[in-house]
Amino acid sequence: xxxxxxxxxxxxxxxxxxxxxxxxxxxxxxxxxxxxxxxxxxxxxxxxxxxxxxxxxxxxxxxxxxxxxxxxxxxxxxxxxxxxxxxxxxxxxxxxxxxxxxxxxxxxxxxxxxxxxxxxxxxxxxxxxxxxxxxxxxxxxxxxxxxxxxxxxxxxxxxxxxxxxxxxxxxxxxxxxxxxxxxxxxx
Numbered sequence: 001x002x003x004x005x006x007x008x009x010x011x012x013x014x015x016x017x018x019x020x021x022x023x024x025x026x027x028x029x030x031x032x033x034x035x036x037x038x039x040x041x042x043x044x045x046x047x048x049x050x051x052x053x054x055x056x057x058x059x060x061x062x063x064x065x066x067x068x069x070x071x072x073x074x075x076x077x078x079x080x081x082x083x084x085x086x087x088x089x090x091x092x093x094x095x096x097x098x099x100x101x102x103x104x105x106x107x108x109x110x111x112x113x114x115x116x117x118x119x120x121x122x123x124x125x126x127x128x129x130x131x132x133x134x135x136x137x138x139x140x141x142x143x144x145x146x147x148x149x150x151x152x153x154x155x156x157x158x159x160x161x162x163x164x165x166x167x168x169x170x171x172x173x174x175x176x177x178x179x180x181x182x183x184x185x186x187x
Contacts, residue, residue: 003046004086005038007069015077033076041068058085
């Protein structure tokens with residue numbers, strides 16, 4: 001990550017002569033004192049946060065750099081008025097890594113959704129099978145020969161088969177009437 005920092009500063013007027021004698025002119029102050037101090041403070045402050053936190057907590061980062069830089073430059077007679085975080089720039093590799101991470105997270109979410117959907121589909125299929133099994137069980141327990149005969153009659157189209165085998169009776173229709181049954185004709 002590259003960061004552009006703007007530092008507004010001035011020399012303590014009471015120490016101007018001493019600073020000029022010890023450090024040198026304005027260029028020497030900037031290149032020998034301020035630039036290294038800014039670099040050191042920024043490198044100490046930025047890595048404490050993730051990239052997302054750095055962007056989200058930009059104000060807090062600015063305040064932290066401001067205080068640390070003021071403390072660092074005060075012994076040299078340089079007074080920091082303000083620090084501005086002008087720009088954050090990321091390398092192409094870092095941008096590609098962030099994009100790849102986002103794509104991977106989306107793919108993971110899709111996979112989790114598909115797994116959850118498959119689980120729900122499996123549960124639904126199990127419930128359908130249980131329902132069908134229960135329907136079959138109820139049908140078996142309630143299916144008696146008279147019901148089968150009634151269903152056969154209901155589906156019968158009124159035509160007798162042209163070929164018969166066995167006892168020669170009408171299939172599925174029991175014409176043997178029990179003489180003990182009510183309303184049965186007496187022979």
